[in-house]
Amino acid sequence: MNEEVINIKNKFDNKIVEFYEKSKKRYYITIEKDDLLDFVDYIFNELGFRYMIETGIDTPGGIEILYHFSFDSRETVVTLKTLLDSKEPVVESISSIVPGAKWIEREIMDILGVKFLNHPNPEKFILSDDWNEKEYPLRRDYDEKKNNN
Amino acid sequence: MSDENKNSKKERTVIPIGPYHPLQEEPEYFQLHVEGEIVKKIEWRTSYNHRGIEKLSQSMSYDQVPYLVERICGICSTSHPLSYVNAVEDLAEIEVPVRAKYIRTIIAELERLHSHLLWVGLAGHFLGFNTVWMWAWKYREPVLEIMEAVTGNRQNYAMMKIGGIRRDIDNEDIPSIKKMLDDLKPKVDLLRGAVMDDPIIHARTKGIGVLTPEDVHNYGALGPTARASGIKDDIRRDYPYAAYDIIDWDVIVEEEGDVFAKAVVRIKEMYESISMIHQCLDALKKENGEIETTVKEIPPGDGIGQAEAPRGEVFHFVRSDGTNRPVRHKVRAPSFCNVPTFEVTTVGETISDAAIILAAVDPCYCCTERMAVINSEGEKSLTGDDLIKMSQQKTERMRKSKKENK
Amino acid sequence: MGFKENALKRSLWVFHFSGGSCNNCDIELLDCLTPRYDLERFGIELVGSIRHADIIAVTGIVNRQCKPRLEKIYKQASKPVFVVACGACPCTGGIFKNSYHTAGPLDEIIPVDAYIPGCPPKPEAIISAIVKLRNKLE
Numbered sequence: 001m002n003e004e005v006i007n008i009k010n011k012f013d014n015k016i017v018e019f020y021e022k023s024k025k026r027y028y029i030t031i032e033k034d035d036l037l038d039f040v041d042y043i044f045n046e047l048g049f050r051y052m053i054e055t056g057i058d059t060p061g062g063i064e065i066l067y068h069f070s071f072d073s074r075e076t077v078v079t080l081k082t083l084l085d086s087k088e089p090v091v092e093s094i095s096s097i098v099p100g101a102k103w104i105e106r107e108i109m110d111i112l113g114v115k116f117l118n119h120p121n122p123e124k125f126i127l128s129d130d131w132n133e134k135e136y137p138l139r140r141d142y143d144e145k146k147n148n149n
Numbered sequence: 150m151s152d153e154n155k156n157s158k159k160e161r162t163v164i165p166i167g168p169y170h171p172l173q174e175e176p177e178y179f180q181l182h183v184e185g186e187i188v189k190k191i192e193w194r195t196s197y198n199h200r201g202i203e204k205l206s207q208s209m210s211y212d213q214v215p216y217l218v219e220r221i222c223g224i225c226s227t228s229h230p231l232s233y234v235n236a237v238e239d240l241a242e243i244e245v246p247v248r249a250k251y252i253r254t255i256i257a258e259l260e261r262l263h264s265h266l267l268w269v270g271l272a273g274h275f276l277g278f279n280t281v282w283m284w285a286w287k288y289r290e291p292v293l294e295i296m297e298a299v300t301g302n303r304q305n306y307a308m309m310k311i312g313g314i315r316r317d318i319d320n321e322d323i324p325s326i327k328k329m330l331d332d333l334k335p336k337v338d339l340l341r342g343a344v345m346d347d348p349i350i351h352a353r354t355k356g357i358g359v360l361t362p363e364d365v366h367n368y369g370a371l372g373p374t375a376r377a378s379g380i381k382d383d384i385r386r387d388y389p390y391a392a393y394d395i396i397d398w399d400v401i402v403e404e405e406g407d408v409f410a411k412a413v414v415r416i417k418e419m420y421e422s423i424s425m426i427h428q429c430l431d432a433l434k435k436e437n438g439e440i441e442t443t444v445k446e447i448p449p450g451d452g453i454g455q456a457e458a459p460r461g462e463v464f465h466f467v468r469s470d471g472t473n474r475p476v477r478h479k480v481r482a483p484s485f486c487n488v489p490t491f492e493v494t495t496v497g498e499t500i501s502d503a504a505i506i507l508a509a510v511d512p513c514y515c516c517t518e519r520m521a522v523i524n525s526e527g528e529k530s531l532t533g534d535d536l537i538k539m540s541q542q543k544t545e546r547m548r549k550s551k552k553e554n555k
Numbered sequence: 556m557g558f559k560e561n562a563l564k565r566s567l568w569v570f571h572f573s574g575g576s577c578n579n580c581d582i583e584l585l586d587c588l589t590p591r592y593d594l595e596r597f598g599i600e601l602v603g604s605i606r607h608a609d610i611i612a613v614t615g616i617v618n619r620q621c622k623p624r625l626e627k628i629y630k631q632a633s634k635p636v637f638v639v640a641c642g643a644c645p646c647t648g649g650i651f652k653n654s655y656h657t658a659g660p661l662d663e664i665i666p667v668d669a670y671i672p673g674c675p676p677k678p679e680a681i682i683s684a685i686v687k688l689r690n691k692l693e
Contacts (some may be wrong), residue, residue: 025388026239026453050382051369053481055466068453068466072387077453100368100486111203126199128620128656137204137655176573176621196620198575201654208653220650223579223675267582286589304579304675 001027002074004047011042025075033082033091036067040080040094043069049078051098056108058140063089063112084114093119111138161189164500179507186499191491206478211237211447214478215309218465221480223304224267227260228458229465229480230309235390236465237311240452246439249313251429253391255326256300256308257456258422258429262333263292264459265415265422269340272412275508276353277541281343288336291329298322313441320437323430330423337423341416349547354409358494358506361406368493369486372461373414374509378406384457396428408509447471458483501543559635563609564692566598567685570608570632574625574659576615579675580642584612592678599685610637610688613661616644616651622658629665637688638667641681643674650674 005027009019015038018030031039043049049069057064067080084091093116095101105116106125113136116122124131136142166179176197182190202221206214215230222229231253238245245253266289273281293303299318300306308314344350365375375382383400385393401417403410449471456463461483468477495503573581587594588601602608605628617625629638638661643649645661661667668691671684 022451023239023242028451048366050366052462052464053369053479053485055477055479057468057477066466068464072382072384075388079451079453098367098369099492100370100489103485103489104481124196126196128196128199128618130619130623137201142655176575176624197618197624198573198615199618199620199656200575200616200651201656202651205651205654217650220577220579220674223577223582226577226579283590286586287591290586290591303677304582 002071002076004049004071004074005076005078007047008039008043008078012039015039025077027076027078028081029078030081030083033084036080036082037092037094037097040067040097043078043080044098047071051100052077054101054104054108056112056114056138058086058112058138060140062086063114065091065108065114067094089114090117091115092117095119110136112136113139181495181500181503183500186501188495188498188500188503191495193488193491203478203480207475210473211311211475214475215311216307218480219305219307219309222482224264225260225458225460225463225482226305227256227308228456228463229482231257231391232454232456232458232463232465233467233478234309234311234454235456236452236454236467237447238452239454240450240467240469241311241444241447243312243442243444245313246442247392247395248317248433248436248438249440250392250395251432251436252314252318252440253309254393254396255318255426255429255433256296256306257391258426259292259296261422261459262419262426263289263296265419266292266340268415268459269344269412272505272508273344275504275540276350277544278343278347278350281340284336284343285340288333288340291333295326295329298325310441312444313439315441317440318433320434323433327427327430330426334420334423337416337419344412344416349544351409352547353502353544354412354505354509355405355407357408357502358498358509359406360490360494364490364493368490370461370490371483371486372457372459373411373418374461374487374490376401377403377410377414379404384455384462388455390454390456392429392432396425396432398425408505411509447473460484461487501540504540560692563635564689566600567609567637567689568600568602568607569610569612570605570628571601572611572613572625572628574613574615574617574621574645574661575656576642576644580614580644583675583678584614584641584681587678587681592682594682594685605632608632608636610639610685612639612641613645614641616648616654616657617659617661617664618654618656619658620656622664625664637669638665639669639671639684639688640667641671641684642676643672646670646672 015031015035016029017032020028022028044051049071052068052070055066061083063084063086065082065084069078091114093105095105105119108114109116109122110125110127162183164181164183178194180192181188202217206217209217215233218229218233219226266285270282270285296306297303300308300316308316360378362378362380365378365380379402381400381402386400398421401414401421403414447469449469452467454465463483464481466479467475470476491507495506498506571584586592640646640661644651645659648657648660651657669684669688671680673680
């Protein structure tokens with residue numbers, strides 16, 4: 001485990017819900033969604049990790065949002081994992097810290113119906129103008145036939 | 150439109166570009182808000198290219214997905230499968246035979262060659278240098294021919310497979326590939342001269358659309374776009390895959406961050422690519438082994454795969470639940486991170502420079518969107534292709550004034 | 556042969572419409588105009604406005620966002636106009652057939668005169684299609 005990952009571990013010792021080392025290059029850290037901005041601020045601004053992307057996954061336990069960060073010179077990818085309630089998925093937008101996150105958050109909004117609080121421009125992004133509201137194609141309960149018009 | 154907006158935009162002109170614009174191959178829709186000649190704001194609307202690939206991928210087996218992901222983008226049609234197989238190999242901890250690693254590198258670098266040539270051509274065209282366009286595209290043809298000889302298709306090569314590659318390169322073909330590369334090198338010299346020694350191109354591209362290292366970090370910009378701003382960031386070196394850690398090569402970095410630096414990075418990278426392919430071909434002669442390992446099943450878990458496409462890092466995330474299909478497959482193309490930098494690079498520049506700044510990151514909309522109409526009442530609207538025309542006229546003006554000064 | 560058809564026989568001008576493609580067909584279409592294939596020899600060139608065009612070359616699956624725009628463009632075209640489905644996607648839907656965002660195949664949206672299969676079709680195939688279209692007029 002390299003220095004940067006140990007730093008994250010020490011700094012947020014009591015806030016880490018679960019720490020999983022998949023291999024020497026891949027770390028998955030589960031956190032509460034209220035602590036998200038603290039983590040992102042520390043990892044992105046202080047440690048200087050590169051923001052890669054976010055992934056949204058609809059799992060049986062809720063909607064998971066993964067924030068991938070990379071520390072290129074150490075060959076390390078750190079993924080923050082946070083679980084949202086599927087009925088009302090709401091999470092703070094990280095775009096105030098990471099400007100590059102604006103687009104992907106709009107995309108996740110479109111395809112999974114996650115609401116990002118304090119997003120500067122929460123408009124439709126990748127789905128067509130005539131797309132039904134409240135239909136999220138990557139949700140588990142999405143009905144393909146119903147939406148094919 | 151609210152009253153407040155109306156007042157503040159009183160002297161603003163909105164230039165819509167697209168969605169169907171004669172000089173874009175792909176549909177996209179930009180709005181440039183300009184005051185006088187200066188760009189004040191840029192907005193865009195996507196969706197014209199969205200095909201729902203991430204969802205489709207969940208209905209395909211692991212072995213079928215490479216065929217799908219290489220159709221995300223025609224120009225990066227090796228980077229996406231390569232990144233995907235890297236993700237699955239990371240997930241299932243599969244080791245790839247050495248010969249397959251070399252062949253993966255060869256295909257990926259040939260792709261970089263043809264993509265950079267394509268870009269040089271288009272950039273020349275945007276500046277009003279149609280000769281550069283025709284040259285670059287002409288010299289791109291031999292690369293595609295080699296691709297056709299090796300893989301069977303000019304594009305969409307279908308070479309990547311979990312655990313290896315699908316087709317071997319016949320050792321007898323190696324001399325012809327090497328000959329093509331040797332023939333290509335003087336052509337790249339020619340293009341380098343055309344771009345790097347031309348005073349007009351210098352005048353049009355130096356100091357234009359500067360991207361600072363801070364903005365590279367903020368927007369997560371990648372590939373040549375980041376490397377032109379002095380960020381030594383290359384997935385091939387940082388997260389070595391295929392044979393990039395076995396062969397000898399350099400990461401090309403420029404400091405200025407302007408359009409010219411981005412062009413220089415791409416041109417210099419072509420030389421590196423040629424050298425890398427030569428090294429891999431030499432190694433292939435000695436390395437006669439298997440080209441794939443047998444993969445029985447994919448265990449449950451998460452996998453992250455990266456590959457350096459011609460435009461930057463391609464990122465794939467695959468989650469498996471132990472069945473033969475991915476539960477979630479996330480794709481992030483480099484343009485997704487590079488295109489938002491327009492927000493900082495075009496604002497404050499003139500409209501005639503906007504076209505080349507937009508083109509400088511080599512945006513690829515079909516990658517970005519794998520997955521309008523403005524109320525311009527009371528505002529003056531210019532037609533779509535005025536923008537490119539302005540850019541070409543500016544070059545023409547400069548050319549003339551240069552002649553007069555002589 | 557009427558006057559309009561006779562006029563159409565000469566230099567065919569192409570309007571390129573990308574309806575959510577992967578870029579491959581678009582690049583190959585553009586490739587036809589570059590020195591190796593050089594379609595401009597025959598007076599065939601890409602034009603920026605649909606009102607000047609004799610052929611609409613459609614690439615890509617035509618997704619839900621593009622469909623209304625394609626219909627609008629087709630209405631604006633001066634008739635007679637040929638529609639060419641370029642590549643597997645507009646012909647059948649290709650690999651994206653089952654996507655939630657597709658509105659195609661093309662012939663369910665507007666009438667099609669020629670299909671060029673292939674993923675992507677080679678420039679030779681595109682040229683051959685245009686020659687066949689031209690001969691159809693005789």
